[in-house]
Amino acid sequence: xxxxxxxxxxxxxxxxxxxxxxxxxxxxxxxxxxxxxxxxxxxxxxxxxxxxxxxxxxxxxxxxxxxxxxxxxxxxxxxxxxxxxxxxxxxxxxxxxxxxxxxxxxxxxxxxxxxxxxxxxxx
Numbered sequence: 001x002x003x004x005x006x007x008x009x010x011x012x013x014x015x016x017x018x019x020x021x022x023x024x025x026x027x028x029x030x031x032x033x034x035x036x037x038x039x040x041x042x043x044x045x046x047x048x049x050x051x052x053x054x055x056x057x058x059x060x061x062x063x064x065x066x067x068x069x070x071x072x073x074x075x076x077x078x079x080x081x082x083x084x085x086x087x088x089x090x091x092x093x094x095x096x097x098x099x100x101x102x103x104x105x106x107x108x109x110x111x112x113x114x115x116x117x118x119x120x121x122x123x
Contacts, residue, residue: 003028003036025066048069048073
């Protein structure tokens with residue numbers, strides 16, 4: 001299938017697919033006209049890449065999962081490296097959530113102080 005067909009089937013833009021290919025996560029053949037042509041396995045691979053990215057991993061992190069990107073990533077037995085990456089990303093997300101919560105609390109306090117309303121939460 002051509003890049004537009006893969007993009008439509010997976011809901012991922014052609015630009016993102018080219019980026020995944022440049023990052024070494026996806027491969028294609030070239031047709032005689034120079035167009036990228038992907039095999040059926042690319043559907044599963046792209047969905048798995050998106051699943052991992054949506055879980056907060058980076059493209060570099062996803063490389064750790066290359067051996068299982070063509071199958072059921074969620075059902076594959078976790079590797080030590082995969083667990084390490086997941087724990088690192090979880091720690092990063094926890095720090096970001098804490099920072100965002102602190103910023104929200106400061107903003108809420110500033111709004112309450114400014115409006116004098118200390119009983120009703122600001123939404």
